[in-house]
Amino acid sequence: MRVCILITCLLLPGFALAHASEQGFVLLLPTDVYIAAGVASVALTVLLLALMPARWVRGIFTSWPVLPRIGLPLHHVTSCVAALVLAALVWLGVEGPRDPLTNALPLFVWTVWWVGLVSLQGLIGNHWRWTNPWTGPAALLARLTGMRAVWRYPRRLGYVPGIAIFLGFAVLLLADPAPADPARLAMFTGGYWYATLLGVVLFGPRWLIRAEALTILMRSYARMGLLGRRGKNLSIGLPGWKVMARPHVAPGLAVFILILLGTGCFDGLNETFWWLGVLGINPLEFPGRSAVVRQTILGLIAANAALIAAYGLCIWLGLRIARAQIGFGAAFCLFAPSILPIALGYHVAHYLTSFLVDGQYALKAISDPLARGADLLGLGQFYVTTGFFNTQATVRTIWLSQAGAVVIGHVIAILLAHALALHALATARRAALSQAPLAIFMVLYTCFGLWLLASPRGL
Template sequence: MAAAAIMLPTSASAHATGQSFVALLPTGPYMAVGVAIVALSIMLLWFLPQHSGARLLPSCGVGRIAVPPAARSVASFLTFIMLCGGIASGLAGTRDPLENPLVLGFWVVFWMASPMIQGYGFNLWGWISPWQWAVRPLADLTRRPVLTLSRRVGVWPAAILLLGFSAFTLADPAPDDPGRLAKVIAAYSLLTFAGMALAGPGRWLRQVEFLSVLMAQFGRLGLLARRGGRVRAGWPGWQLANGAASVPGIPVFILVLLGTGSFDGFNETFVWLDLIGVNPLAFPGRSAVIGQVIAGLVVANLLLIGLFLTMIRTGDVLVGGNRSHAQLLALFAPTILPIALAYHTAHYLPSLLVDGQYVMIALNDPFGTGANILNLADFYVTTGFFNHRETMRVIWLCQAAVIVLGHVIAVILAHAKAVKTYGDVARAFRAGLPLAVFMVLYTWLGLWLLAAPKGG
């Protein structure tokens, strides 16, 4: 059962950080440089020739790839078996979240690491989705679905489920308790299979199952992608630069993805704890702030959606446009996907450095038989790199670099989209100024969240 650690997600046992050493770093100048880089990238786009913004994210073919049709189904089914084993381990195995395969697999491997691989590498979810293997069998059994899931509904159900899952990760008193996590995953799995059977497997996965929608969106940022039988490789964001059909609800889903990631970081700061009247040096526990955290999560997302919509609407008005709110969101919301992925990466990097070691130990002896597969029998988990200023400087600068790079890519994508929408560089630049201000401010926010004192 411990083998399930290979494929599941967890809200990791410890948000381990060397925050005391971060406080000693000259983060102010670093933040100023990061914000200046994003602002400079915006100014440089003014001097680029027409339509060259998209060419800053090129791609090229790297060859053909032949994958047996059944390969993905087999991999998906194996993941499903691991998922079932993980649920059993969560219900009957060790209660220690640092040793339980379900907790390590779900929060560390799936929730922390998999989106990074999906967003920076290739379509991992196409292989490890625990639902994909059932698509064809259920499609054959449900040629006429009992429930009709209209295309006009889009992915709004997935956006709601994403918000609910975020509330679980941030507000639940013990999201990494093995038994609690096992029950949540089992209930969600039953809901997913029931929905696939009643509404059609393909449509349910595309419109309701939020993990599939989330991975599909991050997959639009991957360096590698299949186009027919060929593999293309390019700079981060090249797939988005080539455009994609708009689906109802996708813009809001992306904004919720960014909003929840941002609030996840803000939720740990002294500023937030002061706002809700909690002494950060005497944190009463998550159960004492459930209502405040859920309310904060909802308000943060509403504020982000409202601010983003105001900025793109203002830009449209500046050039005499008359596009609807829905049209503007469909055009520009996908351009902030690199920021959402950057926030995810920067936020979870310290935890991944620690909890990833527990995953390696679990893989070294997956069945608890005394095996030493990876020759790690004498290995002990270390957090020593959080106790030295220089290593913390490197970690913090890596986090900051990811944040800045994500915003620069978003700036390029937004400019390319504006040029395509408004026809020339001058109009696109004017229309994009409010959104550019938003991105500069969000860069500062991201870097501030990395540097801010944490509690709780």
């Protein structure tokens, strides 16, 4: 019966835009076996690291030059192009079709950008330097007017505005009754672009680095990309090598990184039958998002607070066990970037199924932005298909790809945390002891993440 309900939801994708679905199909697979194998892989990584020589661990995050850097300052030009594309999308949100599955704005925001471009930022490298829609217009405005920043960004604020804005973005994504409504999304998107540009005019580029949530998110995930700039070269290395190059982060950025993971996991948790049961809602008779706005916001805050507390406890216990000289605050900030591979892995896994479906709608919307029969991309008679959810073989491939993203993210996180511990502590023994509580936490979180993927959805 549950599978039938979820198949019905698949046939009505407008209600699930920008959210993963089809988890009911994995009930046909031996997910308990796959979860056990994934957790065992992460646990085995912990054991191997305890025996591995320190120089081997450090060598894992070596980078190699690929190409000399090109010195052409074109990023402001591409940024202006990105701003023009965004303006066109906002216009389509107001004047285009009302259906979120044919209007290009919600498909671009929730599918192309939030799923595709964020994942690409973490997997490949920092494309945000070229696609950020504010740096170019701000530079052009400064050149035309001769204006400089009016005020200096207050140091005491740190990343607090960025954290608050990201939580607001999460509330829009998870709790707003209609986050994909084109007109509402156009209002939010256009207003946020103008507000951010005003912040850059008043406080200079530091506003983007400290207070603009999307830039903070992208810069954080850029630390995980395979490609990156090092010296005069474009270099490549295992995800995390850029973290080792610059291991320390500010306290506010450390909290922001943890909130990335907490928000992503709650995005999956709040759709499960278990969560709806906690709220006292029959998952087969879900009353709609508007009925659980308050509960969703409180759950989001509680999930992030619990994660930060659990992470902090693991760091504190590790320092006590290893009798390390490093302070708690410094260790909290040092090891926070090791959470990024987990957050990125779950982001990729959670949204893979929706990207496979909504990505097709995005192609159609780009080809026919006004829904008037145009065919700009030459797609011809292109029909959106969900046939890959209809056979066990393809569902197994999709789910194993999701599970693989989660497991690989945790394995890289454990390697990175151990390498950071070796960087900060005097001996390999102390490094291993300091990581014991955090490693246990990551093994348990692997089980939790895979359980989320396999759990049936009630939304």
